[in-house]
Amino acid sequence: MSKAVHAKDLNIYYGSFLAVEGVNIEIKPKTVTALIGPSGCGKSTFLRSINRMHEVIPGARVEGSLTLDGKELYGAGVDPVGVRRQIGMVFQRPNPFPTMSIYENVIAGQKLNNKRAGKKATDELVERSLRGANLWSEVKDRLDKPGSGLSGGQQQRLCIARAIAVQPDVLLMDEPCSALDPISTLAIEDLINELKTDYTIVIVTHNMQQAARVSDFTGFFTIEGTGKPGHLVEMDETKTIFSQPKQKATEDYVSGRFG
Amino acid sequence: MSAPTTTPATATPSTKPVRQLGDRIFAGSATGAGVLILIVLAGVAVFLIAQAIPAFTASPAELPGGKSLTAYIGPLVFGTLLSALIALVIATPLAVCVALFITHYAPRRLAQGLGYVVDLLAAVPSIVYGLWGVAVLAPASLPFMTWLQDYLGWIPLFAGPVSATGRTMLVVGVTLAVMILPIITAVSREVFLQTPKLHEEAALALGATRWEMIRMAVLPFGRSGIISGAMLGLGRALGETMAVAIILSGSGIITFNLISSSNPSSIAANIALQFPDSTGVAVNTLIASGLVLFVITLLVNSIARWIINRRREFSGAN
Amino acid sequence: MTSDTRTDTDRSRTDGELAEQAVVPMPLVRAELPRWAPWGILVASLVVVGGILAATGNFGIGLTLVLGALLYAVVTYVVSRSVEGGRKATDRVVTIVVNVAFLIALIPLISVIVTVLQNGIARFDGAFFTNSMRGVVGEGGGGYHAIMGTLIITALAAAMSIPVGILTAVYLVEYGKGRLARAITFFVDVMTGIPSIVAGLFAFAFFALFAGPGIRFGFGGAVALSILMIPVVVRSTEEMLKIVPNELREAAYALGTPKWRTILKVVIPTSIAGIASGVTLAVARVIGETAPLLIIAGLTTGVNLNPFSGRMTTLPVFAYNSYAAPGVPREPFIDRAWTSALVLIIIVLILNLLARLVATLFAPKTR
Numbered sequence: 001m002s003k004a005v006h007a008k009d010l011n012i013y014y015g016s017f018l019a020v021e022g023v024n025i026e027i028k029p030k031t032v033t034a035l036i037g038p039s040g041c042g043k044s045t046f047l048r049s050i051n052r053m054h055e056v057i058p059g060a061r062v063e064g065s066l067t068l069d070g071k072e073l074y075g076a077g078v079d080p081v082g083v084r085r086q087i088g089m090v091f092q093r094p095n096p097f098p099t100m101s102i103y104e105n106v107i108a109g110q111k112l113n114n115k116r117a118g119k120k121a122t123d124e125l126v127e128r129s130l131r132g133a134n135l136w137s138e139v140k141d142r143l144d145k146p147g148s149g150l151s152g153g154q155q156q157r158l159c160i161a162r163a164i165a166v167q168p169d170v171l172l173m174d175e176p177c178s179a180l181d182p183i184s185t186l187a188i189e190d191l192i193n194e195l196k197t198d199y200t201i202v203i204v205t206h207n208m209q210q211a212a213r214v215s216d217f218t219g220f221f222t223i224e225g226t227g228k229p230g231h232l233v234e235m236d237e238t239k240t241i242f243s244q245p246k247q248k249a250t251e252d253y254v255s256g257r258f259g
Numbered sequence: 260m261s262a263p264t265t266t267p268a269t270a271t272p273s274t275k276p277v278r279q280l281g282d283r284i285f286a287g288s289a290t291g292a293g294v295l296i297l298i299v300l301a302g303v304a305v306f307l308i309a310q311a312i313p314a315f316t317a318s319p320a321e322l323p324g325g326k327s328l329t330a331y332i333g334p335l336v337f338g339t340l341l342s343a344l345i346a347l348v349i350a351t352p353l354a355v356c357v358a359l360f361i362t363h364y365a366p367r368r369l370a371q372g373l374g375y376v377v378d379l380l381a382a383v384p385s386i387v388y389g390l391w392g393v394a395v396l397a398p399a400s401l402p403f404m405t406w407l408q409d410y411l412g413w414i415p416l417f418a419g420p421v422s423a424t425g426r427t428m429l430v431v432g433v434t435l436a437v438m439i440l441p442i443i444t445a446v447s448r449e450v451f452l453q454t455p456k457l458h459e460e461a462a463l464a465l466g467a468t469r470w471e472m473i474r475m476a477v478l479p480f481g482r483s484g485i486i487s488g489a490m491l492g493l494g495r496a497l498g499e500t501m502a503v504a505i506i507l508s509g510s511g512i513i514t515f516n517l518i519s520s521s522n523p524s525s526i527a528a529n530i531a532l533q534f535p536d537s538t539g540v541a542v543n544t545l546i547a548s549g550l551v552l553f554v555i556t557l558l559v560n561s562i563a564r565w566i567i568n569r570r571r572e573f574s575g576a577n
Numbered sequence: 578m579t580s581d582t583r584t585d586t587d588r589s590r591t592d593g594e595l596a597e598q599a600v601v602p603m604p605l606v607r608a609e610l611p612r613w614a615p616w617g618i619l620v621a622s623l624v625v626v627g628g629i630l631a632a633t634g635n636f637g638i639g640l641t642l643v644l645g646a647l648l649y650a651v652v653t654y655v656v657s658r659s660v661e662g663g664r665k666a667t668d669r670v671v672t673i674v675v676n677v678a679f680l681i682a683l684i685p686l687i688s689v690i691v692t693v694l695q696n697g698i699a700r701f702d703g704a705f706f707t708n709s710m711r712g713v714v715g716e717g718g719g720g721y722h723a724i725m726g727t728l729i730i731t732a733l734a735a736a737m738s739i740p741v742g743i744l745t746a747v748y749l750v751e752y753g754k755g756r757l758a759r760a761i762t763f764f765v766d767v768m769t770g771i772p773s774i775v776a777g778l779f780a781f782a783f784f785a786l787f788a789g790p791g792i793r794f795g796f797g798g799a800v801a802l803s804i805l806m807i808p809v810v811v812r813s814t815e816e817m818l819k820i821v822p823n824e825l826r827e828a829a830y831a832l833g834t835p836k837w838r839t840i841l842k843v844v845i846p847t848s849i850a851g852i853a854s855g856v857t858l859a860v861a862r863v864i865g866e867t868a869p870l871l872i873i874a875g876l877t878t879g880v881n882l883n884p885f886s887g888r889m890t891t892l893p894v895f896a897y898n899s900y901a902a903p904g905v906p907r908e909p910f911i912d913r914a915w916t917s918a919l920v921l922i923i924i925v926l927i928l929n930l931l932a933r934l935v936a937t938l939f940a941p942k943t944r
Contacts, residue, residue, distance in 0.1 A: 384865020
């Protein structure tokens with residue numbers, strides 16, 4: 001259910017602009033990897049390139065190699081739509097579909113692709129996904145109500161339920177708590193801890209305490225200056241990054257002297 | 260993972276071609292619809308020009324009126340511009356006031372309903388305004404036009420003698436003004452509502468009265484909106500057919516006398532009136548005049564668009 | 578730094594000025610006209626003007642209102658200026674001007690509605706909706722053929738414009754980039770400005786090429802109306818698609834949904850309310866078109882339900898023709914013209930209400 005992601009000499013471009021340069025990273029299965037770094041350093045760009053979401057922006061492309069359990073994600077004939085089915089994503093702002101109920105939101109992956117399953121199987125999938133997202137007890141009596149009627153934290157957990165309902169191998173999270181209050185944030189962080197038994201999780205965060213709390217590994221991205229490409233400075237176990245980083249830049253950042 | 264995959268990114272081979280086909284068909288039909296619009300427009304231009312050419316090449320004697328093409332179309336262009344201009348001059352200030360009333364003066368509960376009524380009036384068919392113009396406005400404005408002639412007759416515009424039926428250029432202008440008033444109001448109202456609350460509050464916080472606030476914050480912000488609304492109204496007035504056709508009995512003269520019984524017709528009205536009974540070169544001539552009208556409205560609309568787009572760049576709204 | 582500047586400014590002032598400022602604080606309470614004053618001045622102005630006009634024998638409601646409003650504005654300015662100062666006085670006068678302008682604008686608009694109602698109600702009967710004009714010379718008859726013609730031609734125009742318009746908008750928002758998209762945007766703008774009569778001329782010029790200059794039929798009218806309708810549909814749909822948040826598209830993509838399904842199942846359902854009401858308003862806009870139909874659809878007295886052959890009358894054309902070329906006696910024709918106008922207004926009204934209803938019914942719900 002969970003797979004490894006490997007990047008080798010990955011360059012990410014927007015048109016002719018090199019946004020992220022030379023990323024070499026190995027993300028192990030069933031771990032939580034946090035990506036930290038100052039704004040604009042390319043960590044979100046890198047995250048979005050993992051499930052080929054950055055291609056939504058015209059002119060975006062990558063060079064180098066990015067593999068999922070050894071299978072090239074950018075190989076010839078690879079359909080980005082298929083990639084995204086195996087690598088799910090949770091966004092910065094909760095974005096449940098406003099035209100769908102809570103129930104329909106959870107099975108949106110099926111519904112949007114016109115896959116039919118029995119009523120019973122679907123019910124089970126919804127319950128399993130909502131339980132997986134720690135949301136079941138809060139919404140089980142109002143599954144037919146619109147998803148946009150939930151609170152921000154509940155909406156974000158609904159989006160996580162929606163993402164895990166398609167049973168991906170990897171779950172990408174792009175600052176999933178930045179629009180939430182502290183209590184909702186805590187709920188999501190607990191959830192991340194539970195999810196890592198089943199999924200490989202990559203999370204981008206601006207909150208270093210959060211990275212320290214939830215992740216097993218941490219990668220630090222930075223940028224030399226505006227117009228320059230971002231790059232991965234260091235990637236190690238989270239303890240190491242926060243206690244004895246090998247690079248000066250990392251130490252400056254995690255100790256708050258920079259960024 | 261439910262689907263066993265050999266190459267992880269390609270999913271199951273059976274669904275992939277179908278998906279690509281769906282995407283291709285959908286993208287193709289969307290593009291096709293866009294291209295169809297281009298073709299239709301090219302068709303409009305080509306067919307109109309092709310049908311207008313005989314009018315340009317025909318000898319003057321064959322043309323309606325028996326003189327040159329410019330002598331035929333000239334007064335019509337004049338009538339078109341004059342009637343639209345009168346409408347614009349009357350409607351614009353009124354529309355701005357009405358829009359201000361709705362957005363800044365009316366009680367809040369009333370304002371929304373009024374906005375809706377204005378939108379509704381913008382959709383009332385022009386033939387209705389035309390019927391109203393000839394049946395109500397023309398007779399009702401007779402005393403006013405007589406007064407104009409008596410006291411302001413020294414201005415060429417009101418030289419008279421007043422038409423006995425009241426079916427004059429001035430009445431046409433006022434009818435068109437009534438027609439385009441809701442359009443200009445609707446556009447102005449939109450931009451007035453978009454005035455950043457911060458600007459308004461900044462003005463009020465400086466101790467401005469309501470009018471000073473409007474002058475400092477609302478009008479500067481809405482100026483280009485007003486202009487483009489007026490231009491859209493002008494475009495509508497230029498192309499308006501039935502109101503003019505039903506009110507005026509045009510003769511091919513050029514006069515600034517707004518209240519007499521001999522008036523130039525407008526291009527659109529002339530086509531509507533003459534077309535059903537025309538044959539041969541006369542039809543081509545009418546189409547040629549339609550082409551001229553098209554060019555005029557195109558110019559007016561382009562200016563309006565240009566103003567709107569320029570505003571968009573500066574407003575930072577996008 | 579700030580204190581430096583302040584001392585500078587202070588030094589540059591004379592001692593007298595400073596003293597004066599210290600002594601006279603900004604008053605919080607200022608002289609103000611009592612609340613009844615504007616109404617009092619208004620009534621007084623009207624009474625005075627009315628009285629003078631009556632005394633000189635020129636009394637008239639309209640004249641009294643016009644001159645009364647003028648006097649009202651002038652008196653208000655003078656009184657307010659003397660009591661409240663110039664700024665407040667200007668504010669009051671502008672308020673009067675705006676209110677009066679609104680009332681002036683209201684007069685013709687109300688008059689239009691009232692006139693149509695008054696004149697149209699006479700023939701707003703069963704016969705009008707069931708009889709055509711075939712064989713009718715005087716009284717009786719109705720607009721059944723014109724109502725059917727309007728419905729058929731408008732439905733055909735809508736059937737052609739709505740798919741093309743919506744697909745074009747989808748192209749412009751979701752797919753379009755580069756030169757083709759720019760060209761389409763530009764020419765849709767151009768199309769918005771086509772005068773309705775020119776659209777009629779085009780339809781005529783186009784079909785006359787195949788069928789000769791005598792061609793008059795309903796489908797041609799529908800083509801002319803589509804030319805007027807397509808740009809309206811494109812514009813309104815485009816606006817609605819643009820306000821669908823990109824986050825929703827991304828959410829669908831991230832679930833492994835192909836683009837076309839994302840558009841069909843997420844983007845369009847989210848904006849369907851706005852699209853539907855925009856389309857309804859576009860229909861309302863063309864249903865009252867007269868000029869192009871006068872040219873290409875022609876005029877007939879009988880019912881013709883086949884849009885592909887023979888002339889077809891529509892309500893606006895029927896109204897126009899009944900009024901402009903009445904038979905003898907005149908009155909029944911004029912009555913029918915007004916009733917047609919009334920029916921048209923009612924249709925437009927219903928379509929507008931429908932648009933509002935559709936917008937609220939289809940709008941995404943939050944609870």
